[in-house]
Amino acid sequence: MIVFDLRCGAGHVFEAWFAGGAAYDDQRARGLVVCPLCGDTAVEKAAMAPAVPAKGNSRTPPPPAAVKAMIAKLAAEQAKALETSTWVGAAFPDRARAMHAGEEAHAVIHGQATFAEAKALADEGVPVAPLPLPVVPPEAKN
Numbered sequence: 001m002i003v004f005d006l007r008c009g010a011g012h013v014f015e016a017w018f019a020g021g022a023a024y025d026d027q028r029a030r031g032l033v034v035c036p037l038c039g040d041t042a043v044e045k046a047a048m049a050p051a052v053p054a055k056g057n058s059r060t061p062p063p064p065a066a067v068k069a070m071i072a073k074l075a076a077e078q079a080k081a082l083e084t085s086t087w088v089g090a091a092f093p094d095r096a097r098a099m100h101a102g103e104e105a106h107a108v109i110h111g112q113a114t115f116a117e118a119k120a121l122a123d124e125g126v127p128v129a130p131l132p133l134p135v136v137p138p139e140a141k142n
Contacts, residue, residue, distance in 0.1 A: 008035035009042035
């Protein structure tokens, strides 16, 4: 795990953890790295000061075993929740909107939406929530 200091187009600086530089590059290219303060997806690496080990240093990451255990528990809980949900892929925004408008029967679904699509749904009052871990189509291994 590596921590990056990131800066959005509005100038907000925040930290984010990634498995490595390639993971950051991949997630940023897919529009998954978003400023938590304003929602801007125009995010770049900010200049970082080196993390010097010191007593009480808040930037010291948790032990790798603890991180793996937390992620595994979260992944198991998410997988359990998705067992009763239907994958709709990129049709998610349209299907959620249709259910909200009463044009389609209500169902528990999950799929893909960009940050802008999810924000538009929330602004329209469509109840949606992000999943804590990335989800891939059922035919791909998660």
